[in-house]
Amino acid sequence: MRHLQPKLLFILALLIFTGKSTAQNNTIIEATLEHKVDSVLSLMTLQEKIGQLNQYNGSWDVTGIPSDIDNKTKLEKLKNGDVGSMLNVLTVEATREAQSLVMEHSRLKIPLIFGYDVIHGYKTIFPTPLAESASWDLEAMKLSASIAAKEASAEGLHWTFAPMIDVSRDARWGRIMEGSGEDPFLTSAIGVARIQGFQGNDLSDPHTIAACAKHFAGYGFAESGRDYNTVNIGEHELQNVILPPFKAASDAGVATFMNAFNEIDGQPATANSYLQRTLLKGEWGFDGFVVSDWGSIAELIPHGVAKNKLEAANLAIHAGSDMDMEGRVYEDGLKTLVEQNRLDIALIDDAVKRVLRVKFRLGLFDDPYRYSNAKREKTDILTKEHLAISRDVAKKSIVLLKNEKSLLPLSKTAKNIAVIGPLANDKDSPIGNWRAQGEKNSAVSVLEGITNAMGKNANISYAKGTDLSIGERSFLAPLTLNTTDTSGFNEAITIAKHADVVLMVLGEDAFQSGEGRSQANIGFAGLQQELLEAVYAVNKNIVLVLMNGRPMEISWAADHIPAILEVWHLGSEHGNAVADVLFGDDNPSGKLPVSFPRAVGQEPFYYNQKNTGRPSANKEVTYSHHNDVSNEALFPFGYGLSYTSFKYSEVKLSSNSFHPNETVTASVDITNIGKREGKEIVQLYIRDLVGSITRPIKELKGFEIIELKPGETKTVSFKITAELLSFFTANKKWETEAGDFHIFIGSNSTVNAYSKLEFVKN
Ligand code: BGC
Numbered sequence: 001m002r003h004l005q006p007k008l009l010f011i012l013a014l015l016i017f018t019g020k021s022t023a024q025n026n027t028i029i030e031a032t033l034e035h036k037v038d039s040v041l042s043l044m045t046l047q048e049k050i051g052q053l054n055q056y057n058g059s060w061d062v063t064g065i066p067s068d069i070d071n072k073t074k075l076e077k078l079k080n081g082d083v084g085s086m087l088n089v090l091t092v093e094a095t096r097e098a099q100s101l102v103m104e105h106s107r108l109k110i111p112l113i114f115g116y117d118v119i120h121g122y123k124t125i126f127p128t129p130l131a132e133s134a135s136w137d138l139e140a141m142k143l144s145a146s147i148a149a150k151e152a153s154a155e156g157l158h159w160t161f162a163p164m165i166d167v168s169r170d171a172r173w174g175r176i177m178e179g180s181g182e183d184p185f186l187t188s189a190i191g192v193a194r195i196q197g198f199q200g201n202d203l204s205d206p207h208t209i210a211a212c213a214k215h216f217a218g219y220g221f222a223e224s225g226r227d228y229n230t231v232n233i234g235e236h237e238l239q240n241v242i243l244p245p246f247k248a249a250s251d252a253g254v255a256t257f258m259n260a261f262n263e264i265d266g267q268p269a270t271a272n273s274y275l276q277r278t279l280l281k282g283e284w285g286f287d288g289f290v291v292s293d294w295g296s297i298a299e300l301i302p303h304g305v306a307k308n309k310l311e312a313a314n315l316a317i318h319a320g321s322d323m324d325m326e327g328r329v330y331e332d333g334l335k336t337l338v339e340q341n342r343l344d345i346a347l348i349d350d351a352v353k354r355v356l357r358v359k360f361r362l363g364l365f366d367d368p369y370r371y372s373n374a375k376r377e378k379t380d381i382l383t384k385e386h387l388a389i390s391r392d393v394a395k396k397s398i399v400l401l402k403n404e405k406s407l408l409p410l411s412k413t414a415k416n417i418a419v420i421g422p423l424a425n426d427k428d429s430p431i432g433n434w435r436a437q438g439e440k441n442s443a444v445s446v447l448e449g450i451t452n453a454m455g456k457n458a459n460i461s462y463a464k465g466t467d468l469s470i471g472e473r474s475f476l477a478p479l480t481l482n483t484t485d486t487s488g489f490n491e492a493i494t495i496a497k498h499a500d501v502v503l504m505v506l507g508e509d510a511f512q513s514g515e516g517r518s519q520a521n522i523g524f525a526g527l528q529q530e531l532l533e534a535v536y537a538v539n540k541n542i543v544l545v546l547m548n549g550r551p552m553e554i555s556w557a558a559d560h561i562p563a564i565l566e567v568w569h570l571g572s573e574h575g576n577a578v579a580d581v582l583f584g585d586d587n588p589s590g591k592l593p594v595s596f597p598r599a600v601g602q603e604p605f606y607y608n609q610k611n612t613g614r615p616s617a618n619k620e621v622t623y624s625h626h627n628d629v630s631n632e633a634l635f636p637f638g639y640g641l642s643y644t645s646f647k648y649s650e651v652k653l654s655s656n657s658f659h660p661n662e663t664v665t666a667s668v669d670i671t672n673i674g675k676r677e678g679k680e681i682v683q684l685y686i687r688d689l690v691g692s693i694t695r696p697i698k699e700l701k702g703f704e705i706i707e708l709k710p711g712e713t714k715t716v717s718f719k720i721t722a723e724l725l726s727f728f729t730a731n732k733k734w735e736t737e738a739g740d741f742h743i744f745i746g747s748n749s750t751v752n753a754y755s756k757l758e759f760v761k762n
Pocket of ligand 1: 117161214
């Protein structure tokens with residue numbers, strides 16, 4: 001093909017494509033791709049094949065335990081074609097340099113693929129993934145992922161290790177901030193939106209990057225919420241709760257998967273051939289590659305299923321882990337295994353083909369430097385437009401949890417506002433953990449946002465009150481909390497005494513959540529609770545602005561403080577977005593993607609629980625409950641207030657029973673009965689009353705965002721099909737069982753009113 005003139009190639013392509021449907025054209029493209037992959041593979045030695053399965057860390061960022069390899073050896077390996085991918089190599093200059101070692105020295109010149117954790121923005125930082133999920137706004141999340149891709153690709157990157165689509169029901173788990181919360185349906189929808197945002201329609205467009213569905217699977221179910229801990233779940237929980245987002249990601253064409261650190265029922269995910277081979281690459285037909293998590297192949301040794309690196313390599317490659325991220329296990333082990341006749345070369349070939357496929361799709365064989373564009377690096381990163389979009393997504397992510405006597409919104413001419421708390425003028429925590437190239441202290445703080453909004457007439461007094469953390473704050477540094485120094489309390493109390501309204505900005509430091517940041521306590525750390533109560537003693541007119549990565553235990557505040565605004569860690573434009581909502585320029589519309597418990601002892605805590613055999617909520621002792629805390633959430637999944645209010649009509653069904661291949665429409669009228677225009681996230685839930693296995697008391701099955709003017713009514717309809725009601729049954733397959741269902745439509749997961757629907761099979 002090389003010798004053909006470009007013009008001739010163009011005519012040939014036209015001839016092939018003209019008159020064919022998109023599906024036919026895609027088949028032709030895929031067939032051509034397979035042909036190219038096979039022809040490259042046929043040229044490769046075993047050593048070169050193993051090189052493609054080997055990923056090394058660069059040192060531009062450190063997102064795991066640093067490796068012990070010296071730079072000289074690394075360079076030699078790159079030149080030799082012994083490395084197929086690098087992570088944490090950033091900037092046009094660095095990616096060009098690393099790529100050129102391969103292109104200029106290796107025999108086959110197979111380009112490297114550069115990966116990085118671009119989790120919620122690259123340099124323009126968006127809300128943390130959990131925060132952004134509170135917007136339920138799929139288009140907004142798609143857009144933010146596309147901007148992250150545009151910025152990352154402008155620095156030479158090809159691939160992000162995102163989205164994390166681990167369902168998690170445990171607020172103690174530090175990485176809950178990186179996902180979309182506790183619900184499989186919402187997590188699936190958001191995962192797909194983010195994949196579409198990162199990848200766009202065409203992976204070879206240098207403004208897009210390959211996505212990675214992680215962590216396959218079960219990582220969010222670590223016992224006691226302790227990161228990396230054992231996972232013990234049954235088959236039905238795995239199928240019905242954990243796997244649906246991964247199936248959706250695979251169907252959406254995600255380029256890669258990452259497996260997980262954890263074991264499930266005695267089998268580490270990295271060595272799990274049912275998940276990776278039977279399901280993902282078999283039943284689901286996924287043709288991209290699976291990268292291990294950082295060192296997770298080598299971790300099969302401490303897990304206690306492999307006695308040495310050779311055995312770890314053997315388990316992982318047989319189970320379908322294609323690329324070894326910093327485990328340094330495949331580079332030596334695979335060759336030995338082939339020599340010992342313990343590994344069929346066909347398995348290596350399959351893994352290599354998967355890696356090559358993605359590299360072809362990214363267009364790297366056409367031009368290995370196409371993403372390393374010095375001009376774009378200057379123009380495409382941290383632009384005003386990107387910041388404006390970040391502010392917009394941030395506003396949508398804010399959840400109004402409480403607003404007694406309509407304390408909010410505040411007037412911009414409010415006489416005297418006291419802004420208090422360790423996070424009030426914190427320009428770093430809003431960037432959150434997993435911040436990629438988001439610069440330290442680069443966010444707009446809440447204090448700055450409020451000052452910007454009020455302008456010259458601002459009458460704001462500020463006191464930090466207490467430090468939350470002291471010392472270094474970074475990805476790998478342990479966080480030190482301040483638990484002794486109360487010297488700032490007096491100043492805070494003094495300004496609170498003279499204020500008309502007090503904004504208490506409390507919550508979590510950026511590095512209280514994220515990888516390795518699990519906590520046994522999820523209340524206010526340090527001396528924040530004491531500060532809150534001291535201020536409350538002198539002024540009860542408090543708005544609590546809550547900044548956090550996870551759901552927190554805030555029962556005292558919920559009982560005493562009249563207004564609470566959940567603002568999470570909102571990224572670069574944090575303070576401006578918070579001010580937009582505080583002063584009512586924007587009417588909050590976010591809804592919680594996770595339940596807030598009343599006490600940490602309730603965790604794991606989630607709305608879609610099972611009924612149990614003892615569900616009664618009467619006064620007797622012998623039903624399923626804690627003696628000291630109510631079973632109800634403090635703030636439930638799907639919950640969030642607005643500055644206006646909405647009234648729901650009864651749920652109307654187009655029919656009360658239906659058969660396979662039929663559709664029922666469930667609809668509801670929603671009226672804005674308040675005085676302001678507002679947005680509402682309308683939610684559809686179902687309950688399957690009797691199943692071959694026990695079924696959750698409620699399951700989210702649809703949602704829609706509507707905007708209503710005061711007095712306006714809109715009808716929202718959802719289509720109910722047999723597929724929507726299906727689950728992994730006692731027959732060990734996905735099917736819909738005949739029987740009765742309750743159909744709920746409401747503003748959060750505690751909605752009570754339902755209509756009855758029967759599914760009839762014969
Ligand atoms: C994390 C992954 C991440 C990888 C690379 C691991 O420690 O679990 O989610 O993508 O490091 O930074």
